[in-house]
Amino acid sequence: MSKEPVYIDDQFEDEIHLRDLVEKYLRHWKWFVIGVFVCVVAAFFYLRYATPVFRTEASIVIKEEDKGGMGSQLSALQDIGVLGGMGGASVENEIEILKSKRLLQKVVNELGLNVSYFVKEGIKINEVYGNIPFYVKILKYNDEVNLAEEMPEEPYEIALINDKQISINDGEQTNTYELGAKIVLPFAEIMVVPNIVKKKRLMVDANRFLVSFKTIEGAAIGLEEAIQVSLADKNATVINMALEHPLKTKAQDILNELVNQYNEDAIIDNNLVSKNTAEFIDERLKIIGRELDSVETNKVSFKSQNKLTDIEAESVLFLENVNEVNKKHLEVATQMEVTNTMIAYLNEGDNAKLLPTNLSGQESEGMAELINTYNTLVIERNEMLKNSTDKNPVVKNINSQIDQLRSTVLNGLQTQKTGLRIAMNDLRRQEAIMDNKIAKVPGKEKEFRGIEREQNLKEALYLYLLQKREEASINMAVTAPKAKIVDYANSTVKPVAPKKMIVMGGAFLMGLLIPFLFIYVGDVLNNKIVTRKDIERALPNLPIIGELPSLGDKEEKIIADDDRSVLAEAFRILRTNLQYMFVNHNVEDGAKTILVTSTTKGEGKSLVSSNLAVTLADTKKKVVLIGADLRNPQLKQYIQHNKRQSGLSNYLYNDNIELDDIINPSGIKSNLDMISSGSIPPNPAELLMGDKIKTFFEALKNRYDYVVIDSAPLLLVTDTFLINKYADVTVYVMRSGYAESKFTDFVSDTLKEKKLERVAMVLNDVSMANFGYGNKYGYNYGGEKDGILEKIKKIFTRS
Structure with a gap:
């Protein structure tokens, strides 16, 4: 039986990409843990010190207007044609009246809501209501100032000194006043009056209060935004009112007073309509009485002057x-x-x-x-x-x-x-x-009938107005409220805000979201090469033979004997992978020549070339390290040597200098020699183009097993392109977080133009979060286990 071929479909590729995306964020798991921890702790303290808010609700039913009161008076005027076509107010109109600033300003005036009192308890400032030893009454606002701008944003501190004196601190100075005396402030005249009515319910150990002032209109606007008025059902006339406030008593008083002011306002309107209706009817009765008397007189005169027959x-x-x-x-x-x-x-x-x-x-x-x-x-x-x-x-x-x-x-x-x-x-x-x-003949009869018709009309209207005048008088004596209370204001037992589960859940999500956004935005704005996958996506056909970890400032930059650090193992992996690049290399060709270069300076090519030479020397092979960067040599940072000794530039420039004159021991390995760059010449490109450079490399290939060349960056100068033909493999170094993404375009163009051949990539300075298998699987190269403190330190110092 033949087997069908197995294909990797797009869905599988999508799963791989999704897994890579998830792993990108999981590498930063510690930041998510820190974010969640910080946000949850912040939420805990918020819940600990936040002021709980309770919901207070009340409901009323609007009475039908056609059963009496104002509706009866309006119908009386409608019946006699004064208010034609005017119907009763809808429930929606009553909702707007309940939310009107005019009505809310009456509530503010009645309850004194333009003055609020607070007590500072530790770091919390709590509002108090009704149970304080004094209250502040605003006698008159200052008309000469713009109250919208001059009202104090910060509260005044008012303290009770004794039974007769108080002190007021406006933030700049403290003044003492007598209780009950008129006090002039920049925005108003006030009076502080002792609270005698509620003396038995005064707060304990509280004689210092923060008092906040508002205008009547400002306080009414605040109530308008806070009070929720809605219809219980579209087919009913029941109106629900709700207010969320930290103080249950204050919220209940506000809603109850709102209903009270609404009813008083409706009674005033009802009495006003009744009074105006009665006055109007009295005036009409006088006029119609005179007209009726005139009609009856005309009828008598007409009958006596004209003899009417059957016509x-x-x-x-x-x-x-x-x-x-x-x-x-x-x-x-x-x-x-x-x-x-x-x-x-x-x-x-x-x-x-x-x-x-x-x-x-x-x-x-x-x-x-x-x-x-x-x-x-x-x-x-x-x-x-x-x-x-x-x-x-x-x-x-x-x-x-x-x-x-x-x-x-x-x-x-x-x-x-x-x-x-x-x-x-x-x-x-x-x-x-x-x-x-x-x-x-008929004209007289017609005129007589007209007189009778007018008489009947005047009599009917006169009797109707007498009836309506009595009804209006009765309605003025009966002042029934327009709204009937279904439920008085009542507050919830448990606070509606802040909600613990929602706050904690939101904090948890925020703790995840903040690191996610930072990582996502950083990833979107990042134009650097960070991981090997960035290189693989841009240069899919180019092999990556190694990743080198990021090193701390105090860590050794050169591999020592029997070194089992992550850096040493990374170079050993690099050495092993590099051998696959020499599969077709013949022994007759001489030493295996490795040229190390990069796009620009600072990417770590000198670090790579130095440690690669040391690692190759560990295999007991003869290795020579050449400083071919004649413009900005950096090998001295990794392998110590005399800066004044002759080097490659001296050899190429001076025909009297022999090869043995520039070869020096490295001092690290006995089988590792070094050729420094020498003196910085004015014409390095011309030196590298000469015939002597070919003789130089042919001689080294016959003496050594490996030749490692530390060359100049490709993007800046042409030196490396001149000597690349002498190398068997070009190790191209890119530094994570330093090399720009567009550098891969430069590499791709260089390969297409065949300026470089047999290129292998090395990613340097990779963070531990993105580095190879040692970090991912927790393999310990040193053979020793870190203590708890060392592990925590590594978590917060490596990214």
Whole structure:
């Protein structure tokens, strides 16, 4: 049975990328632990010292207005047409009234909420209400200052010295005043009065208070923002009110007082409407009384002056005559219109058109005969024109006859029109006479009925107003509240804020989020090479043969004998991986030549070349280390030597200097020699281009097993490109957190242009959080276990 091939799909690759993303953050696990710890501790202290807030709720039901009170008064005005179309206020309107600044300012005034009292207890400042030995009354605000800007932001400190004196500290100075005396402050005049009513409930050991002042409007705005007013149900008239405040008693007093002020405001409005309604009705009664008396007087006078009889039969006769006259008038008007139409038709002078007949129904026999004769001639003319033209003598003769008949017919119609006009004028005179007769008798009866109708209307309105005046008087005596309390203000037993679980949970999440954001933002803004994966993504075809750990300032930079540190093991791994680069190297080619370079200075190529040479020397092979950076040599920091001794630059410049003159023992290993860079020449590139450099490398390859070259950075100078052809392998060093990401583009371009060959990457200065297997799996190279203090120190000193 054949096996199907196994493919690595995109989902598997996504899982790998996700795992890499998670591991990137898990490497910084200690910062997440620290973040959670700090945030949780901060949340604990916040909960310890935060002032608990309780929720206080109250509910009321709005009474229907049409059952009395203001609704009754408004309906009275609506019934008599004064407030037409005005309905009762909706519940939504009442909610807006409850939240209005006008009503809240009354609550502030009544409870004195523009002055708040606090007591400092340790680091906490707690508000107190009602149970203090004195209270501050604001007599008058200073109108000459802008209260919005001049009100003090910081509270005044008021202390009770004795039963008669107090001290006030405004932050700059302390003054002493008598209790009950008027005190002038920059923003207002105040008076401090002893709290005699609540003397038995005064706080213990508290005679010093912080007093905060606000304007009436400012305190009302604060209440408007804090009080929540909502409808219990869209189909109900129940309104819920809620207030979250640290002091239960104060919150309860505020809500109860709000309901009280709302009811008082509604009662005032109700009484105002009732009073205005009563005054309006009284005025109307006076006017209607006078009008009713006048109507009754007119009725008596009219009956005595006019003798009224039964005029119904006479009215029927007059109406019949009027109808007959109107009918004749219509007929004559119709005939007049038809005659005018015929005259206009004939005036057109068209011999081809026929005249209409029997339109009016009143033509004389002569006129009808003329019209028939006219139409006969027109028909005869039209028949002749079918086979002839207008120039035919017969046609001309017929046209002449038609013109003569047209003139005759027009004269007849004009005469008929004159007769119709005379008949119409006669009918109009008859109509006028009939109208005059009708107006004399029915007009009196009509006037009499009008007088009676006006009398009945005035009497009904007068009686109605008397009834409404009594209702208004009764409503003024009954002042029922508009809102009925369903539940008085009541506070929760447990505080609603701060909520312990939410605060602690939020602190825990914040402790995770803050390090995450720092790492994420740092990663987004980072333009450096940090881990080997950054190189692998940019240069996937380039082998990475080693990672070198970050070293502290006090750690040794050169590997010692029997060194089992992380640095030593990293170079041993580098040495082993480097051997795979020499798989095709022949013994006849001489020493294995390794060129160590970097993109720019400071990336650690001298550190790598020095320790690589030492590590290769540990294999009992003959190794020579060459300082080929003729411009800025750094090998002296790692392998001590005489700076004045001759080196590579001296050898290339002076033909009298032999190779043996510049080879010196390293002083570290017996089989490790060193050739320093020598004196800094003015023309290093020209020296490296000479023929002597080839002889130099050929001689070294015959003497040693390994040749390690510490060369110059590639991005800055061209020196390394000149000697790269003599190297079997180029070890390219990049420093973690130092080399910029764009350096990989430079490396890629260099490889494409074949300026470098057989290149292997080494990532230097890798932090322990990102470094190889020793940190990840906790392998101890030293063979000794660190103590607890050492482990904690490593956690916080290595990243």
